[in-house]
Amino acid sequence: TTVRPSVVTELTDPVSLLVVAVKAASLAAAVRRVSPGAVAGAAVLPLLNGLEHVQQLRRLLPGSTVVAGSIGRFEGHSPEPGVVVQRSEGALIRVASDALAAEALDRAVAPLRVTGIDVVAGGSEAEVLWEKAARLAVLAASTVASGRTVGVLRSEPRWAARMRTALDEACAAASAEGVPLDPAAQWPVIEALPADLTTSAARDAAAARPTEPSSSTRPSPSRNTVACGRSSKNEVPPSAVSTTRRRWRSPAS
Numbered sequence: 001t002t003v004r005p006s007v008v009t010e011l012t013d014p015v016s017l018l019v020v021a022v023k024a025a026s027l028a029a030a031v032r033r034v035s036p037g038a039v040a041g042a043a044v045l046p047l048l049n050g051l052e053h054v055q056q057l058r059r060l061l062p063g064s065t066v067v068a069g070s071i072g073r074f075e076g077h078s079p080e081p082g083v084v085v086q087r088s089e090g091a092l093i094r095v096a097s098d099a100l101a102a103e104a105l106d107r108a109v110a111p112l113r114v115t116g117i118d119v120v121a122g123g124s125e126a127e128v129l130w131e132k133a134a135r136l137a138v139l140a141a142s143t144v145a146s147g148r149t150v151g152v153l154r155s156e157p158r159w160a161a162r163m164r165t166a167l168d169e170a171c172a173a174a175s176a177e178g179v180p181l182d183p184a185a186q187w188p189v190i191e192a193l194p195a196d197l198t199t200s201a202a203r204d205a206a207a208a209r210p211t212e213p214s215s216s217t218r219p220s221p222s223r224n225t226v227a228c229g230r231s232s233k234n235e236v237p238p239s240a241v242s243t244t245r246r247r248w249r250s251p252a253s
Helices: 024-031 053-060 102-108 125-146 150-155 157-176 183-191 200-206 221-231
Strands: 017-020 043-046 068-072 076-080 083-086 091-096 117-121
Touching (some): 017 024, 043 053, 068 125, 091 125, 102 117, 125 157, 125 200, 150 157
Parallel strands (some): 017 043, 091 117
């Protein structure tokens, strides 16, 4: 299938759905290119990683309805401006809204229901965000710290143990925030990932680009899980997710 979408540097024409798919560090600059009138009454679907961007977009685009979303089963990267390499065959997009009724949410994301994209609507906003953030915190931290792919990390007992510990604690942080997540159910998702998969954070680190964990725009998913765990009434131990690259990496690792 060949498509030729229109390309503009600023959004001024009204739209019914705006998908925000920039990295965290580019979010504020990207929103400045959106005319408030263009999204008045529109649904805004951010596909960023982490937890805090939904509220940030609501502050920046008050005339729109910002819903929560995540994207999975997708691997792609941009090795140079204007070039996108997509290694996966499709994608899974999960969406939720605490404000819109189910029917209204379905109508809002209808343009995304095309061949190759599975759209699942439902649940709470927190559930959609945390379900990915808990896993990604583990994957991003481990791939950046080790420089290894997911398959290698799973196969090395020391790294697999570290990842499982981090996943336990990320899920504990999610549960403390009212989103029960079972590590036993989350680990098979990591096991099913392609062996040669890495994360965008690891690619950025390898190319000496700013990574999402070092972004000044918002905390990374790992910092978010730790911060929420520590602020909760429930006691959540300092997460292995938040350990520094120095602590995770050793000459023998």
